[in-house]
Amino acid sequence: MYPVGELGDCFLLNFSSAGKESHILIDCGSFRNNGTTIPHMQSIAADIKTKLSGKPLDVVVGTHQHNDHLSGYVHAFDTFKAIGAGHVWLSWLDSPDDTQAQAIAGGQRKLSTKLQEISKSLSAINGLNASKAAEHINDVLGFYGLDAPALNSTPVVPQQGLNNLKALGGKQVSYLYPGTIMDLPGLDAGAVKVYVLGPPKDNNLLFDINPGKGESYDSKLAPVLNMADGFMAGLTNFVGKPVAGEPFFPFDQKFEKPRDHLTNPLMINYSDPANKWRNIDEDWLDQAENMALYLDAYTNNSSLVLAFELVESQKVLLFVGDAQTGNWLSWKTIDWAGQTVSLDKLLQQTVLYKVGHHCSHNATLPESLEKMTHPELVAMIPVDISDPNITKVNGWKMPAANLYKRIKELTKNRILRADMVYETDCDPAGAIGQANWGALLAKVDITASKTVVTYTIEG
């Protein structure tokens, strides 16, 4: 695990079996694209090149189209070209030949463009809670490199990272579907099996991020696009440029009256300064956050999920990207094309869990986590609590407290964090932590400069 100094994933997996080796890179990205993060991503790529000493990566993986998973493939593309890749694995959602994928990608592009427009319009408005609403949107657009004001003149978008990955893989790019089982390139057939668990083909699961708690998000993109249009129309009207025909408003303009001209007792009461706290004039702006979260969750759910089984010991390494609830739920419904695969067993045999979405509350399905009962279970969390998205007022809750607590219990406190911020009973460098790690501590190596965290699994 390469700590990126903020939110971001970069995992190098080195397998060796029967005198052969296989090197897999899963994601290489960092949330921001600035003077600190760009050289950092380049130094990580350079370190990977050194470690491989002239050998190419056997597989390079991009789990989903967010900056914090793909930006390194842009900023350090020259190094990755020099390293080379035998195969590139992407999800079916990135396939140019899959019509369902293309339709979804088109909708996603539309929504992100609309949100950019909305953010621009909000930023131009003085008053209201416009700047707060714009901030919510820009937080999410940052994942796509589209939060323009915060960027340098050449915005880096994950789309470029994806294009670079496709170029890197040449003819060896695979767009993976759930239910696929592969041998690991570079090793003898049957040494390591790779199971593709997500993203789901079922649109309802793909778009669902929290189905167990009552739907707060629509299950299709179209209504959100419609909502974005309505929101934009509201903003345009607000700044005094009435939208022609006002298709999104319940009443024609001719029926409108300015509030201070209304004389009925209800409105007089409403306008009383003592009642300002009850006013709802600005509440419609909260929709901005919902739309932005929808886009975010939907992309996270598109994560390619891979389980690597070390066949002889049946130990499993589970890499879920940023998969959210619908993705996790879909694993139960996978058609393995006649092969017998037990999802429960894959979870029970998991000895390394790469925690989903930087340990946010809805990117690890409780019922699946509860099945990870292997006595050697270790969790790696690519979180950094110094990230401004986490430190700001009402920042993102990463790691989410209850989930983190449960992961601690299930791993017997064997958690490896990218930011090295440990509670005393988890810290592999502290006495209590060492006792908890026990014999497995010998498998952990954190470089003195904390540039890489290595964990060795014997399978």
Ligand SMILES: [Zn+2]
């Ligand atoms: Zn992420």
